[in-house]
Amino acid sequence: MRNRKFLSNSISLALVGGAVLTSLGASFASAEEAVDSVERIQVTGSRIQRTNVVTSSPVMTLSAADIKASGVTRIEDLLNDMPQVFAAQNSTVSNGSSGTATVDLRGLGSQRTLVLVNGRRLPAGSILGSTTADLNTIPANMVERVEVLTGGSSATYGSDAIGGVVNFILKKDFEGFQFDYQYSLYQHDNSDKGVQNITTASGFDAPNGNVTDGNANDFSIMMGTNFSGDKGNITAYATVRDIDAVVQSDRDYSACALTDDGAGGMECGGSSTIPTGRFTDFADFDYTVAGNQFIPRDGLLYNYGPTNYFQRPDNRRTFGVIGNYSLNDNVEIYTELSMMDDRTVAQIAPSGNFFTTSTLGCGNPLLSDQQFDAICGQYGLTKDDTRELYIGRRNIEGGPRQDDLRHTMYRGVLGIRGEINDDWTYDVYGNYGTTAYIQTYRNDMSNARIARSLDVVTDPDTGSAVCQSVLDGSDASCVPWNIFEAGGVTQEALDYLILPLYARGDTESLQLNGFVSGDLTDNGWVLPTATTGLGVVFGIEHREESMTFEPDSGFQSGDGAGQGGATTGLDGSYTVNDLYAELELPLLEDKFLAQDLVLEAAYRYSDYSTDNTTDTYKVGVNWALNDNVRIRTSLQHAVRAPNIGELYASQSLQLFNWDVDPCSTSSPQYSFEECARTGVTNGQYGNIPDSPAGQYNELGGGSQELTPEKSDTISVGVVLTPTFIENFSVTFDFYDITIDDAIDTISSAEVVRLCAKDINPSMCNLIHRSSSNGDLWVGSNANSGYVEATNINTGSFSTRGLDIDSAYNLETSLGDIHFNLVATYLESLEYEAYAGAAPYDCAGQWNRDTCGQPAPKWRHIFTTTWNTPWDLDLTARWRYFGSADELSEADDLTTLDTVNYFDVVGNWQVLGNTKLQFGVNNLFDKDPK
Numbered sequence: 050m051r052n053r054k055f056l057s058n059s060i061s062l063a064l065v066g067g068a069v070l071t072s073l074g075a076s077f078a079s080a081e082e083a084v085d086s087v088e089r090i091q092v093t094g095s096r097i098q099r100t101n102v103v104t105s106s107p108v109m110t111l112s113a114a115d116i117k118a119s120g121v122t123r124i125e126d127l128l129n130d131m132p133q134v135f136a137a138q139n140s141t142v143s144n145g146s147s148g149t150a151t152v153d154l155r156g157l158g159s160q161r162t163l164v165l166v167n168g169r170r171l172p173a174g175s176i177l178g179s180t181t182a183d184l185n186t187i188p189a190n191m192v193e194r195v196e197v198l199t200g201g202s203s204a205t206y207g208s209d210a211i212g213g214v215v216n217f218i219l220k221k222d223f224e225g226f227q228f229d230y231q232y233s234l235y236q237h238d239n240s241d242k243g244v245q246n247i248t249t250a251s252g253f254d255a256p257n258g259n260v261t262d263g264n265a266n267d268f269s270i271m272m273g274t275n276f277s278g279d280k281g282n283i284t285a286y287a288t289v290r291d292i293d294a295v296v297q298s299d300r301d302y303s304a305c306a307l308t309d310d311g312a313g314g315m316e317c318g319g320s321s322t323i324p325t326g327r328f329t330d331f332a333d334f335d336y337t338v339a340g341n342q343f344i345p346r347d348g349l350l351y352n353y354g355p356t357n358y359f360q361r362p363d364n365r366r367t368f369g370v371i372g373n374y375s376l377n378d379n380v381e382i383y384t385e386l387s388m389m390d391d392r393t394v395a396q397i398a399p400s401g402n403f404f405t406t407s408t409l410g411c412g413n414p415l416l417s418d419q420q421f422d423a424i425c426g427q428y429g430l431t432k433d434d435t436r437e438l439y440i441g442r443r444n445i446e447g448g449p450r451q452d453d454l455r456h457t458m459y460r461g462v463l464g465i466r467g468e469i470n471d472d473w474t475y476d477v478y479g480n481y482g483t484t485a486y487i488q489t490y491r492n493d494m495s496n497a498r499i500a501r502s503l504d505v506v507t508d509p510d511t512g513s514a515v516c517q518s519v520l521d522g523s524d525a526s527c528v529p530w531n532i533f534e535a536g537g538v539t540q541e542a543l544d545y546l547i548l549p550l551y552a553r554g555d556t557e558s559l560q561l562n563g564f565v566s567g568d569l570t571d572n573g574w575v576l577p578t579a580t581t582g583l584g585v586v587f588g589i590e591h592r593e594e595s596m597t598f599e600p601d602s603g604f605q606s607g608d609g610a611g612q613g614g615a616t617t618g619l620d621g622s623y624t625v626n627d628l629y630a631e632l633e634l635p636l637l638e639d640k641f642l643a644q645d646l647v648l649e650a651a652y653r654y655s656d657y658s659t660d661n662t663t664d665t666y667k668v669g670v671n672w673a674l675n676d677n678v679r680i681r682t683s684l685q686h687a688v689r690a691p692n693i694g695e696l697y698a699s700q701s702l703q704l705f706n707w708d709v710d711p712c713s714t715s716s717p718q719y720s721f722e723e724c725a726r727t728g729v730t731n732g733q734y735g736n737i738p739d740s741p742a743g744q745y746n747e748l749g750g751g752s753q754e755l756t757p758e759k760s761d762t763i764s765v766g767v768v769l770t771p772t773f774i775e776n777f778s779v780t781f782d783f784y785d786i787t788i789d790d791a792i793d794t795i796s797s798a799e800v801v802r803l804c805a806k807d808i809n810p811s812m813c814n815l816i817h818r819s820s821s822n823g824d825l826w827v828g829s830n831a832n833s834g835y836v837e838a839t840n841i842n843t844g845s846f847s848t849r850g851l852d853i854d855s856a857y858n859l860e861t862s863l864g865d866i867h868f869n870l871v872a873t874y875l876e877s878l879e880y881e882a883y884a885g886a887a888p889y890d891c892a893g894q895w896n897r898d899t900c901g902q903p904a905p906k907w908r909h910i911f912t913t914t915w916n917t918p919w920d921l922d923l924t925a926r927w928r929y930f931g932s933a934d935e936l937s938e939a940d941d942l943t944t945l946d947t948v949n950y951f952d953v954v955g956n957w958q959v960l961g962n963t964k965l966q967f968g969v970n971n972l973f974d975k976d977p978k
Contacts, residue, residue, distance in 0.1 A: 093108050093165070093168070093196035093197075093198045093202075093214055093216040094106040094108060094198045094202055094205060094214065095205060095586075095631060095633070095649070095651070096168075096205060096564060096566060096586045096588070096631060097566060097584045097585070097586050097631055097632075097633050098474060098566045098568075098584075105647075105649050105669030105670055105671040105681040105682060105683040105764075106198055106200065106202070106669065106681075106683055106685075106764065107198070107199065107200075107681070107764060107766055107780065107782040107784075107852065108196050108197065108198045109131070109133075109196070109197045109198075109199075109854060109871070110194050110195065110196050110197075111127065111194060111195040111197070112193075112194050113192055113193055113194065113220075115127075116189055116192060116195075117956065117966065118912075118914065118922075118924045118954050118956070119926075119952075119954070121970075122189070122231055122233060122265050122267040122290060122292075123139075123140060123150065123184075123185075123189075124150070124184045124185075124187045124189055124192075124217075125137075125139045125140070125150035125151070125152065125184045126139070126140075127195075128152050128184070128195075128197075128215065129152075130910060130928060131197065131871065131910070132852075132871060132872055132873035132908035132909055132910065133154055133155060133197070133199050133213075133852065133873055134152060134153060134154060135153045135154075135155070135156040135902065135904070136153070136902060137150075137151040137152060137153040137159040138150055138151040138159065138175075139151075140292070140360050140361055140363060140393075141359060141360055141361075142361075142395070143357050143358040143359075143361060143395040143396060143397055144357065144395070144397045146361065146393075146395040146452065146454065147175045147454070148175075148391070148393050148395070148452075148454030148455070148456060149174045149175050149181075149183040149184075149185065149456065150183060150184040150185050151174070151175075151181045151182070151183070151184065152164065152184060152215055153212070154197070154199050154212040154213040154215070155199060155212045155213065155784075155786060155848050156848065156878055156891075156904055157211065157212040157786070157788065157846055157848065158212070159181045160180070160181055160209065160689070160692060161209065161210075161211040161212040161689060161788075162181075162209070162210075162212045162213055162214070162215060163202070163206055163207075163209040163210040163213075163214045163215070164181075164182035164184070164214075164215050164216075164217075165206070165214060165215070165216040165217065166187070166216075166217050166219065166385070167216075167217070167218060167219055167385065167462075168216060169462060169478065169480045169560065169562075170182075170206075170480060170482075170558065170560055170592075171183075171186060171460070171482065172458065172460060172481075172482025172483060172484055172556060172557070172558040173482075173484060173556040173558060173594070173596065174186065174456065174458070174484060175486075175556075176456075176484065176486035176554030176555070176556055176596065176597075176598050180209065180556075180558075180594060180692045180693065183389075183391075183456060183458065183484070185365055185389060185391045185456070186367070186387065186389040186458050186460070187217050188219075188269065188286055188288050188367050188369065188387075189269070189288075190227070190229055190269035190271055190286060190288060191219045191220050191271065191284075191286050191369070191371075192217055192218070192219060192220070193218045193219060193220045193221075194218050195215065195216070195217055195218070196214075196215075196216040196218065197213065197214070197215050197216075198213050198214045198216070199212070199213035199784065199852070200212075200213055200683075200685060200762035200764055200784055200786060201213075201665075201667075201685035201686070201687030201760050201761075201762040201786070202214050202667075202685065202687065203653065203665040203685070203686075203687035203688055203689070204629065204631075204651035204652055204653045204665045204666050204667045204685065204686075204687070205629070205631065205651055205653075205667070207590065207592070207625070207627055207653065207655065208625070208655065208663075208688060208689050208690045208757075209689055209692075210687060211687045211688075211689050211758070211760045211762075211786075211788060212786070219371060219385075220271075220284065220371075221282065221284065221371055221373065222273070222275070222282045222284070222373075223271060223272075223273035223282070223284045224273050224274055224275050224282070225272070225273065226270070226271070226272045227270065227271045227272070228268075228269070228270050229267075229268070229269045229270075230266075230267070230268050230269075231265075231266075231267040231966070232264070232265065232266055232267075233263075233264075233265045233267075234261050234262065234263055234264045234265070235261065235262055235263040235295060235360075236259065236260070236261045236974070237259070237260055237299075237300060237974055238258070238259050238974050239255075239256045239257050239258055239259070239260060239299075239300065239301040240257075240301070241301045241302060241976065244301050244302050244304075244307070244315075245257065245301050245304075247305070247307070247315055247316060247317060248301070248304050248305045248317060251305060251316065251317035251352070253304060253305050253317060253352050253355075254298075254304065254355075255301055255304050255305075256298065256299055256300065256301055256304055257301070260299050260300075262293065262294075262295050262299060263292070263293055263294070263295040263360050264292075264293045265290070265291070265292040265293070266289075266290070266291045266292075267288070267289070267290045268288065268289040268290075269286065269287070269288040269289075270286065270287050270288075271284065271285070271286045272284070272285055272286075273285070277374070280374060280375045280376075281372065281373060281374035281375065282372065282373055283370065283371070283372040284370070284371045284372070285368075285369070285370045285371075286367070286368070286369050286370075287366075287367065287368045287369075288365070288366070288367045288368075289365075289366055290363065290364070290365040290366075291363075291364050292360070292361075292362060292363040292364075293360075293362055294358050294360060294361060294362040294394075294396070295358065295359040295360035296355065296356065296357065296358060296359065296396075297354045297355055297356075297357045297358075297359050298354075298355030298356065299359075300359065302976050302977065303354055303355075303357075303359065304354065304355055305317035305318075305319070305352050305354055305355075306318045306319045306352060306353060306354045309943070317350075317352060318350060318741070319350030319351045319352045319353055319354075319741065319742075320350060320351045320353050320398075320441075320443075320741055320742040321346075321349075321350055321351070321441055321741045321742075322351060322401050322402070322403055322404070322441035322442065322443050322742070323337060323346075323349055323350065323351040323441065323442070323443055324351060324442075324443045324445045325337045325338045325339070325349070325535070326338050326440065326441070326442040326532045326533075327346055327349075327439075327440070327441040327442070328343065328424065328438055328439075328440055329346070329438060329439055330437065330438050330439065331439065331736070331738040331822055332736060334423065334424065336423060336424070337349055338532070338533060338534065338535060339535065340534070340535055341417040341419075341420070341533065341534040341535070342417065342419050342420065343419065343420045343423040343424070350741060351398075351443050353397075353398035353742070354398075356396060356397065356398050356399070356449040357396065357397050357398065358394075358395060358396045358397075361393045361394060361395055361396075362393065362394055363391065363392070363393040364391070364392050364393070365389065365390070365391040365392075366389070366390045366391075367387065367388065367389045367390075368387070368388050369385070369386060369387035369388070370384070370385075370386045370387075371383075371384070371385050371386075372384050375467075377467075378467065378468055379467045379468055379469070380465060380467045381465070381466050381467050382463075382464075382465055383462075383463075383464050383465075383466065383478075384461070384462060384463050384464070385460070385461070385462040386460070386461050386462075387458075387459075387460045387461075388457070388458065388459050388460075389456070389457070389458045390455070390456075390457045390458075391455070391456050391457075392453070392454070392455040392456075393454050393455075394451050394452065394453050394454070395451070395452040395454065396449050396450065396451050396452075397449060397450050398443075398449060398450070399443055399444045399445050399447055399448060399449050399450060399492065400444050400447065400450050400492060400493045400494045400609075400610050400611035401441065401442050401443040401444045401494065401610065401611070402440050402441060402442045402444075402494070402499050402503075402532075402610060403441060403610055403611070403828070403829070404439045404440065404441045404827045404828055405496050405499065405500075405610065405828045405829065405830065407437055407438060407439055407440075407821075407828075408435050408436070408437060409424070409435065409436050409438060409440070409503065410432075410434075410435050410436075410504065410505070410506065411424075411425035411426075411430050411431065411432050411433070411434045411435060411436055412432030412433060412506065412507075413503075413505050413506070413514075413533075414505060414506070414507045414513075414514040415505055415514055415529060415531050415533045415534070415537070416533055417533070417534075420533055424436050424438060439827060440503070440532075442532045444492075444494055444543075444546070444547075446538045446543055447492050447494070447543050447546075447547050448492050449492060450490070450491070450492050450493055450611055451490070451491045451492060452488065452489075452490050452491075453488065453489040453490070453491065454486075454487075454488055455486070455487040455488075456484055456485070456486055457484065457485045457487075458482065458483070458484045458485075459482065459483050459484075460480075460481070460482040460483075461480075461481050461482075462478055462479070462480050462481075463478065463479050464476065464477060464478025464479070465477050465478070466478075469565070471571065472567055472568050472569065472570075472571055472572060473565055473566070473567045473568075474565070474566050474567075475563070475564070475565045475566075476562075476563070476564055476566075477562070477563035477564075478561075478562055478563075479559070479560070479561050479562075480558075480559070480560040480561075480562070481557075481558070481559050481560075482557070482558045483555065483556065483557045483558070484555070484556045485553075485554075485555055486552070486553065486554035486555065486556075486598070487552075487553060488550075488551065488552040488553070488554075488600075489549065489550070489551055490549065490550035490551070490552075490604075490609070490612075491549060492547060493547070493548050493549075493550060493609045493610060493611045493612065494546045494547055494548055494609070494610040494611065495546060495547075495548040495603070495608050495609070495610065496607070496608050496609070496610050496829075496830075497608055498524075498527070498545060498546050498548070499530065499546060499610060501516055501517070501518045501523075501524055501527045502516060502527055502528060502529055502530035502542060502545065502546060503529075503530055503532075504516060504517045504518065505517070505529045506520065508520070514529050514531075515529065516528065516529055526545060527545060528541045528542045528544075528545040528546075529542065530542045530546060548603050548608060548609060548610075549603075550600070550601060550603045550604050550609055550612075550616075551600075551601045551603075551604075552598065552599065552600040552601065552604055552616070553598075553599050554596070554597055554598040554599060554619075555596070555597050556594075556595070556596045556597075557593070557594075557595045557596075558592070558593070558594055558595075559591075559592065559593040560590065560591075560592045561590065561591045561592075562588065562589075562590045562591075563588060563589055563590075564586055564587060564588030564589070564629075565586070565587055565588070566584070566585070566586045567584065567585050567586075568582065568584050569582045569583045569584070569585065570582030570583075575635075576634070576635065576636060578636060578637050578638070578640065579635040579636060579637060579638040579645075580635075580638050580639070581635045581638060582635070583632060583633070583634050584631075584632065584633040584634075585630070585631065585632050585633075586629075586630060586631040586632075587629075587630050588627075588628075588629045588630070589626075589627065589628055589629075590626070590627040590629065591624070591625075591626050591627075592624065592625050592627070593622070593623075593624045594622060594623055594624075594692075594693060595621070595622035595693070596619060596620075596621055596622070596693045596694075597618075597619065597620045598618055598619040598620075599618055600616045600617070600618055604616035605617060605618065607701070607702065607829060607830065612829070613702065613703055613704035613744070613746070613829055614701050614702025614703050614704070614746070614829045615701040615702060616701065617698070617699030617700075617701045617750070618699065619693070619694065619697055619698050619699065620697065621693040621696055621697030622693070623657060623658045623659050623690075623693070623696070624657070624658045625655050625656065625657045625658070625690070626655070626656045627653055627654065627655045627656075628653070628654045629651070629652065629653035629654070630651065630652050630653075631649075631650070631651040631652075632648075632649070632650050632651075633647060633648070633649050634647065634648045634649075635647050635648075636648055642674050642675070643672065643673075643674065644673040644674065644675050644676070645671075645672075645673045646670070646671070646672045646673075647670070647671040647672075648668075648669075648670055649667065649668070649669035649670070649671065649683070650666070650667060650668050650669070651666060651667040652664070652665070652666045652667075653665045653666075655688070655690070657690055657757075659690070659691070659696065659753075661690060661756060661757055663688040663690065663757050664686075664688075665685075665686055665687055665688050666685075666686050667683060667684070667685045667686070668683065668684050669681070669682065669683030669684070669685075670682050670683070676770065676772055677769065677770060677771050677772055678767065678768070678769060679767070679768040679770075680765075680766070680767050680768075681764075681765075681766045681767075681768070681782075682763075682764065682765045682766070683762075683763075683764050684761065684762070684763055685761070685762040685764075686759070686760070686761055687759070687760045687761075687762065688757045688758065688759050688760070689757060689758050689760075689792070690757045691751075691755040691756075691757065691792050691840070694751060695751050695752075695755055695792055695840045696751050696752070696753050696755060697751050697753070698749075698750050698751035698840075699750055699751070700748055700749065700750030700751075700839055701748070701749065701750060702746050702747070702748055702749075702829050702830075702833065702835055703746070703747055703748075703749045704744045704745065704746065704747070705744070705745055705746075705747045705796070705797050705798075705836075705838070705898070706743055706744060706897040706898060707740075707743060707744075707745050707797070707798045707897060707898050708743060708896070708897055708898070708937060709739055709743075710737065710739055710740070710745065710801070710824070710825055710826075711724075711801070711802075711805070711938070712724035712727060712729050712734070712737055712801075712805075712823070713737040713738060713739040713824070714735075714737070714738075714739050715735050715736070716735075717734065717735060717737075718938065719805050719806075721734045723805035723806065724805065726804050726805050726808065726813050727801055727804050727805050727813065727816045727818065728813075728816050728817070728818040728823065729818060729823045730823065733818075733822055733823035734823075736822060736823075737822055737823045737824050738822065738824055738827070740824075740826040743897065744826065745797065745825045745826045745835075745836070746825055746826055746828075746829060746833050746834060746835035746836070747797040747835055747836045747837070747838040748835050748836070748837045748838060748839065749794065749838055749839060749840075750839045750840070751839070751840050752839055752840050752841060755792055755840060755841070755842060756790060756842055757790075757792075758788055758789065758790045758791050758792045758842065759788070759789050759790060760786060760787060760788040760789070761786070761787050762784065762785070762786045763784070763785045763786075764782055764783065764784045764785075765782070765783045766780060766781060766782035766783065767780070767781050768780045769781075774857075776857060776858035776859070776860070777855075777856070777857045777858075778855070778856050778857075779853070779854070779855040779856075780852075780853070780854045780855070781851060781852070781853055782851070782852040782853075782854075783849075783850075783851050784848075784849065784850060784851075784852065785847075785848075785849045786846075786847060786848050786849070787845060787846075787847040788845055788846040788847065789844075789845050790842040790843075790845075791842065791843050791844065791845055791846050792840060792841075792842060792843075793840070793841075793843045793846075794838040794839065794840055794841065794843070795812075795815075795838065795841070795843055795882045795883065796838065796882075796898050796899055797836035797838045797898070798898035798899065799882050799898070799899060800812050800815050800816060800836050800837070800838065801816060801836065803882065803886070804816060807886075815836055815837035815838075816836050816837075817834060817835050817836070817837070818834045819832065819833060819834035820832070843881075843882060843883055844880075844881030844882055844883045844884050844885075844886055844888075845879075845880075845881045845884070845888075846879070846880055846881075847877065847878075847879045847881075847888075848875070848877060848878045848879070848892075849876045849877045850873055850874050850875045850876045850877070850892075851873070851874045851876070852871075852872070852873050853870065853871070853872040853873070853874075853909075854869075854870070854871050854872075855868075855869065855870045856868065856869045856870075857869075863917065863918060864915060864916045864917045864918050865915075865916045866913065866914070866915050866916075867912075867913070867914040867915075867916070868911075868912070868913055869911070869912045869913075870909060870910075870911045870912075871909060871910050872907070872908065872909035872910075873907070873908050873909070874906060874907055875892045875893070875904060875905070875906045875907070875908075876892060876906075877890050877892050878890065878891040878892045878900075878904050879891070880899065880900075889936065891904050891936065892904055892906055893905060893906040893931070893932070893933055893934060894933055894934055894935070894936040895933045895934075895935060895936065895945060896935055896936045896937055899936060900936050903930075903933035903945050904933060905930050905931030905932065905933050906931050907929070907931040908929060908930055908931060909927075909928075909929045910926060910927070910928050910929075911926070911927040911929075912924065912925070912926045912927075913925050913926075920957060920958035921955060921956070921957045921958075922955065922956040922957075923953070923954075923955050924952075924953065924954040924955070924956075924968075925951070925952070925953050926951065926952040926953075926954075927949065927950075927951055928949070928950040928951075928952070929947070929948075929949055929950075930947065930948045930949075930950075931947055932944060932945055932946055932947045933945040948975060948977070949975065950970075950971050950972075950975055951971070951972045951973060952968065952969065952970045952971065952972060953968055953969055953972055954966065954967070954968030955967050955968060
């Protein structure tokens with residue numbers, strides 16, 4: 050299967066190996082559970098407070114019990130199991146990790162999913178340009194429930210809520226003490242003989258037998274007390290989480306980089322930047338080193354997979370306090386204070402010289418006579434000449450590259466809320482958050498020092514090999530890098546070549562929000578056909594976002610050999626002022642075929658300091674025909690303003706994934722006429738080398754010319770609670786989301802296709818092939834080939850499908866049995882590169898460039914829980930992922946088959962205050978497809 054490494058990394062490790070967990074908790078609590086029958090409440094998607102709230106927008110709720118029953122220690126793992134969620138940044142991302150955990154609703158991008166805590170924004174979790182929140186800040190033990198609203202909700206919450214909203218409701222008014230400990234690990238049986246034979250046949254080690262790894266320890270405490278005659282409560286919590294790494298070498302399906310062998314089977318692929326070196330002009334010769342001789346490379350590749358982390362090691366600490374105090378019925382002061390410190394390490398294959406050096410002196414004293422003759426002598430060159438060639442050499446002596454990422458977040462909320470009178474309430478708060486970022490990149494190499502360490506001559510005084518830069522005084526510390534002889538690399542050379550890289554950054558977010566909510570029933574604002582009156586909300590909001598990112602000179606210069614280009618700094622900010630309103634008007638109540646019929650509407654006006662203004666709105670209808678049937682429908686017009694990174698990120702060379710440049714190899718996929726439009730000359734056609742690592746150069750970065758993107762979400766749903774089937778309910782919600790003027794990049798692969806196939810001159814102008822051989826991947830400097838892929842307002846994204854949520858409770862003499870099915874049918878997931886372009890439909894598809902991760906058309910989770918009469922609760926889950934076909938112009942396409950995963954969890958109340966939890970995720974140790 051081609052690109053197996055890419056596929057396996059796109060699947061959460063919780064799906065890869067059986068995760069065994071045990072949990073022990075003790076609590077001494079008397080938490081208040083009784084709720085005043087006339088208490089007004091609000092749900093995600095609206096700020097209107099009613100005694101009985103049912104909205105026109107579909108909201109899915111996960112309870113604290115659901116979190117416990119899942120057996121996960123990370124919130125992102127819980128959300129990623131939901132059929133509506135696509136995998137984003139999480140613990141399994143190593144190459145390209147931000148060190149954070151994010152959520153992506155509907156596959157529209159995590160930047161289009163708004164994350165809230167108690168209805169208020171979380172600060173940006175990443176310092177790399179996005180305002181996306183980091184789920185690592187959420188303490189699982191404090192979560193009362195998670196409300197997930199899919200589809201636009203900008204009229205209620207402002208920008209970023211295009212894909213939907215994830216709202217974490219934390220526990221409050223807790224009294225007592227609670228301690229929880231959970232231990233988990235991964236277990237996998239390496240028994241795939243087919244893959245093992247492929248690995249060993251390629252000369253690589255293949256793991257065999259059972260392996261247990263990825264140990265995780267999670268401690269949490271929570272304590273709370275009421276005071277001042279129950280007028281106030283303060284609840285504090287603290288968590289400690291330590292997770293060990295899992296490396297790809299310990300799984301048989303990832304011990305080598307699997308790829309198609311061209312004959313319907315698989316083989317181990319890899320990179321031609323190999324430990325023994327690759328010396329080539331991509332035309333006449335292609336050598337590697339044996340002893341001190343050049344020998345034909347014969348397609349030898351480096352297996353880069355084994356050192357990569359499947360799961361990053363992680364150490365997280367959180368602490369927080371939630372408090373409230375009622376001065377009287379009209380004034381309640383509340384606060385939320387929290388901090389999070391998270392440190393993780395991403396590890397990938399060793400650095401090296403990735404074909405950045407193209408000039409070698411024929412008189413280099415490190416060359417043997419045979420090597421001199423192979424690349425110089427036989428071509429009529431003398432030792433006074435230089436030879437143009439490309440060198441790829443993996444620095445396995447220096448160890449794997451490690452990206453040490455640390456985020457420290459502080460957040461504080463201070464607010465006042467209460468009743469103005471029996472009909473009106475108010476809520477005014479300030480919400481401040483900041484995240485500090487520290488990055489240390491280890492074991493990379495310096496491009497500049499590589500060039501100097503290979504420019505070696507004979508010292509006229511001593512006769513020894515010495516860097517030319519030592520003789521001319523430009524770099525007296527240079528040490529020759531002897532890659533021309535097996536075992537020739539010295540520790541002194543490594544000390545000189547290895548370049549540590551450092552970066553620092555900060556983000557700040559301030560939200561000032563105030564609103565009043567009124568129920569005008571008693572004021573006579575009631576239609577004659579109803580008994581409940583108009584509900585309204587009026588509010589004003591001010592928000593400030595700022596971000597700085599300061600990489601060191603090594604990052605900024607692009608001197609890191611394994612970085613794929615320069616990492617540039619960022620310093621930007623913006624402010625936005627909003628006015629918003631909501632209304633809810635009952636049209637009919639207690640009528641024939643209208644138990645209740647309610648109209649909902651919302652509007653928000655936003656004024657940005659970037660000279661953009663936006664209008665967002667919502668119109669919805671909620672219609673309960675009777676106790677058996679409820680119909681809900683809504684139209685939401687949402688917007689998302691460009692975030693700081695999209696606006697202010699400097700432009701620099703980066704890497705992107707691509708199966709193959711269709712104008713490369715000796716048998717290009719495109720004709721000469723098509724390739725000529727992309728910049729290929731007649732002499733280059735058929736001679737352009739392809740990147741064996743599947744990575745190419747693109748110029749990425751921000752633009753201050755961006756305008757807000759706009760979206761329309763239509764949802765239509767029906768809720769069935771038939772009275773003739775006791776304890777049964779099912780909902781069907783159809784959704785259709787379209788985003789126009791999307792803030793994105795046109796993928797570099799798509800740029801090449803649009804130029805070559807569609808004869809689009811504007812796309813052709815974005816392609817810059819190297820002048821030497823027309824490639825788009827060799828090197829990462831000003832002379833390298835690349836494709837421009839900066840942020841612009843592109844075409845559109847759209848997605849359409851159906852959500853199903855069904856629940857049934859069976860009461861028996863041996864306890865209740867609960868059944869729940871949550872499923873999504875993805876009808877379409879389309880991407881339009883620019884207005885008017887033919888769209889790609891990624892539903893049921895995957896690939897490395899356009900679609901990315903697999904998007905099965907059908908996904909579901911079916912859960913069964915048995916509450917036994919013996920203080921033992923047993924839960925079984927069935928997670929289903931449908932198949933996905935490869936979207937590609939190639940002939941040898943890879944289909945990802947349907948996959949089923951099964952989990953079991955048990956909760957046993959050992960003593961009155963002690964509960965034991967145990968379980969296994971991926972019970973049958975199903976491998977990823």
